[in-house]
Amino acid sequence: MHTLKERALHPLRRTGHHTFRALENVSFEVRQGEFFGIVGRNGSGKSTLLKCLAGIYSADRGRIWIQGRMSPFIELGVGFNPDLAARDNVVLNGIMLGLTPREARARYEHVIEFAELEEFQELKLKNYSSGMHVRLAFSVAIQVDADVLLIDEVLAVGDASFQQKCFDVFNRLRDQGTTIVLVTHDMGAVNNFCHRALLLERGEMVAEGDPEDVANHYLELNFNRDAPEHVAGAERVGNGAARIVDQWCEAGDGTQSPMYLQGQQLRFCARVEFVEEAVDPGLTVVFENENDVHVLVATTAAEHERPGRFAPGEEAVFSVEFTNVLAPGRYFPITTISRLGRGLEILDRSARETSIVVQGSAARGGVIDVPIRAAVERSPSSARRQVEVG
Amino acid sequence: MSTFDYADLGEPIRGPSALSGDWRRFWHLTFTIARTEFKLRFYGSALGYVWQLMRPLMMFGVLDLVYSLGKLGSIPHYPAMLLSGVVMYTFFMEATAGAVRCVVDRENFVRKIQFPRLAIPLAVVLTACFNLVVNFFAVAVFTFLDGVRPRVQWLEIPLILCVLLVLAVGVALLLSALFVRFRDVQPIWDVIGQVLFYASLILIPLEKIQAHTGRLLGVSLTHLWLLNPLADLMQQYRHALLGPVPRFFNGKPVTPWPDHGGVSAAAAIGGYADLAIPVGLVIALLALGFWVFNRSAPHIAENL
Numbered sequence: 178m179h180t181l182k183e184r185a186l187h188p189l190r191r192t193g194h195h196t197f198r199a200l201e202n203v204s205f206e207v208r209q210g211e212f213f214g215i216v217g218r219n220g221s222g223k224s225t226l227l228k229c230l231a232g233i234y235s236a237d238r239g240r241i242w243i244q245g246r247m248s249p250f251i252e253l254g255v256g257f258n259p260d261l262a263a264r265d266n267v268v269l270n271g272i273m274l275g276l277t278p279r280e281a282r283a284r285y286e287h288v289i290e291f292a293e294l295e296e297f298q299e300l301k302l303k304n305y306s307s308g309m310h311v312r313l314a315f316s317v318a319i320q321v322d323a324d325v326l327l328i329d330e331v332l333a334v335g336d337a338s339f340q341q342k343c344f345d346v347f348n349r350l351r352d353q354g355t356t357i358v359l360v361t362h363d364m365g366a367v368n369n370f371c372h373r374a375l376l377l378e379r380g381e382m383v384a385e386g387d388p389e390d391v392a393n394h395y396l397e398l399n400f401n402r403d404a405p406e407h408v409a410g411a412e413r414v415g416n417g418a419a420r421i422v423d424q425w426c427e428a429g430d431g432t433q434s435p436m437y438l439q440g441q442q443l444r445f446c447a448r449v450e451f452v453e454e455a456v457d458p459g460l461t462v463v464f465e466n467e468n469d470v471h472v473l474v475a476t477t478a479a480e481h482e483r484p485g486r487f488a489p490g491e492e493a494v495f496s497v498e499f500t501n502v503l504a505p506g507r508y509f510p511i512t513t514i515s516r517l518g519r520g521l522e523i524l525d526r527s528a529r530e531t532s533i534v535v536q537g538s539a540a541r542g543g544v545i546d547v548p549i550r551a552a553v554e555r556s557p558s559s560a561r562r563q564v565e566v567g
Numbered sequence: 568m569s570t571f572d573y574a575d576l577g578e579p580i581r582g583p584s585a586l587s588g589d590w591r592r593f594w595h596l597t598f599t600i601a602r603t604e605f606k607l608r609f610y611g612s613a614l615g616y617v618w619q620l621m622r623p624l625m626m627f628g629v630l631d632l633v634y635s636l637g638k639l640g641s642i643p644h645y646p647a648m649l650l651s652g653v654v655m656y657t658f659f660m661e662a663t664a665g666a667v668r669c670v671v672d673r674e675n676f677v678r679k680i681q682f683p684r685l686a687i688p689l690a691v692v693l694t695a696c697f698n699l700v701v702n703f704f705a706v707a708v709f710t711f712l713d714g715v716r717p718r719v720q721w722l723e724i725p726l727i728l729c730v731l732l733v734l735a736v737g738v739a740l741l742l743s744a745l746f747v748r749f750r751d752v753q754p755i756w757d758v759i760g761q762v763l764f765y766a767s768l769i770l771i772p773l774e775k776i777q778a779h780t781g782r783l784l785g786v787s788l789t790h791l792w793l794l795n796p797l798a799d800l801m802q803q804y805r806h807a808l809l810g811p812v813p814r815f816f817n818g819k820p821v822t823p824w825p826d827h828g829g830v831s832a833a834a835a836i837g838g839y840a841d842l843a844i845p846v847g848l849v850i851a852l853l854a855l856g857f858w859v860f861n862r863s864a865p866h867i868a869e870n871l
Contacts, residue, residue: 233679233868249680256675261603273599277592
């Protein structure tokens with residue numbers, strides 16, 4: 178309903194208002210000096226929450242208390258004008274962020290120094306590279322000495338070294354007792370920096386507390402919903418002598434989740450119902466990654482393993498357990514029940530329809546990650562040569 | 568798990584509003600935005616603010632040419648009046664038409680930082696004020712060249728401009744708040760602006776209106792005409808600039824000299840009681856503008 182004409186032409190039409198509750202029943206506390214993370218999927222309400230905290234949106238219900246001076250980093254460089262030189266923009270942006278004009282001017286030198294843009298002071302902002310732009314904006318923002326910082330994924334910009342610089346600054350501020358609220362998708366940042374975290378899902382609080390738990394919960398939530406429905410792959414084959422009724426993964430302690438950490442014990446189980454009599458059947462599970470590579474094959478069908486005879490109608494649970502060395506990513510277990518006899522007789526094979534996600538912080542780029550002991554030893558001959566040269 | 572006593576925390580934060588708390592910050596913001604805007608207008612242009620003067624001067628030149636071909640030669644100091652009128656009208660339209668889109672155009676401020684929302688439309692009006700000051704130098708020079716000499720009554724002019732400012736602020740606030748919900752405000756205001764130019768005693772002096780003896784609903788045309796606050800302001804300005812000065816000789820009033828036809832707004836509309844209507848309109852528009860803006864301010868960021 179944006180024009181009077183619409184209203185005049187359709188006087189009876191109900192104004193198209195769908196009430197959408199961006200946030201509901203959200204209540205939390207952040208103590209002074211705490212680094213607090215807010216995570217959630219897209220559209221879960223985290224930015225709305227941050228804007229409520231920043232006083233940009235007003236909450237229809239509920240109250241918010243903030244003690245001390247607050248500075249929101251909802252976006253860097255608010256008010257930057259491409260036609261002005263660095264100095265004008267720094268002053269402008271500083272005033273926007275709550276400095277007085279005098280303070281803003283006094284801090285200009287610091288800002289330029291931190292941004293490492295001394296040579297480009299006279300340049301209009303439109304001639305800056307985007308990296309210079311961000312550096313300048315960030316440098317202004319951290320000059321605003323606040324007791325509470327609200328940060329909205331501004332760290333997604335800039336190259337790696339700049340991001341590191343950002344985090345160094347945030348850590349320094351945190352150590353000085355600044356309270357920081359960070360909205361992010363980066364679970365690494367949550368794990369590394371936050372004291373506590375909050376998980377939002379569809380406007381409601383799902384988890385609050387230890388950042389690692391919250392991060393894991395977040396990943397679980399993410400991969401649960403986004404799992405591909407059915408991925409074309411191995412068809413269900415087999416002679417029908419047995420049927421895989423159920424299959425699942427579980428951690429070493431028996432807990433199930435769609436997401437498993439690297440390095441944990443991982444157990445894969447399948448419940449099999451026998452239709453016909455079977456002698457010494459075995460379970461083989463192939464973990465395929467997203468590129469259809471068979472990364473890991475685990476089987477119960479070893480020569481010495483003879484589970485014996487199963488009568489028709491009988492059920493059994495087969496399981497394989499191993500240390501999770503899979504690299505982070507999504508895996509599709511393909512389960513085969515077979516009988517060793519003349520060749521390999523396949524009783525049943527599950528289609529590629531379920532998947533698990535492996536999460537870990539130490540992805541090194543290979544398809545598996547195993548503990549590696551690394552060493553560098555100087556060979557005696559080269560050491561000698563060095564001495565001679567020296 | 569709550570370990571705070573909420574009573575100890577003082578007041579909860581307030582959401583966005585038209586005016587909140589820190590007056591100094593409010594002023595700094597308004598002034599900075601306005602100054603930047605003003606500066607940017609002439610940035611990179613070789614002749615700088617000559618261009619700012621050009622617009623009203625050109626408009627004036629054309630109008631003056633057209634009307635000197637007409638029969639307005641009898642109006643004393645018509646060119647000086649015309650230029651002043653054009654400059655004042657330019658200010659008013661710059662402030663109001665400029666304010667229409669201002670909140671929407673500055674979306675990136677509104678959605679990203681917390682600040683008193685009123686700063687945005689007021690900055691637009693302030694920029695227009697800067698331009699007015701610049702333009703008034705031209706007006707002063709031209710008025711002098713037209714043979715009008717300074718006199719003590721000119722001290723009234725700043726006061727008239729202040730009332731014009733109040734009017735502009737009221738309308739600017741009203742329009743900027745309404746535009747967020749109704750985009751038709753812009754074309755509507757464009758049209759009204761055109762009408763106002765001809766209805767505000769800029770081009771057509773009071774004498775021409777008074778020459779019409781027709782009445783509408785029992786009210787004279789002059790009376791209706793002067794219900795428009797802009798018309799009163801223009802007339803009062805004319806009165807201050809070159810209106811009759813009562814002269815006294817030995818304590819007795821003598822014939823005013825010289826009479827350039829600039830009666831006061833009150834005299835033109837027919838008394839101070841009637842003048843209360845346009846004056847009341849100015850005050851009402853300011854109050855209405857502020858009220859509407861204040862009401863929409865808390866949700867302006869969401870409605871953009």
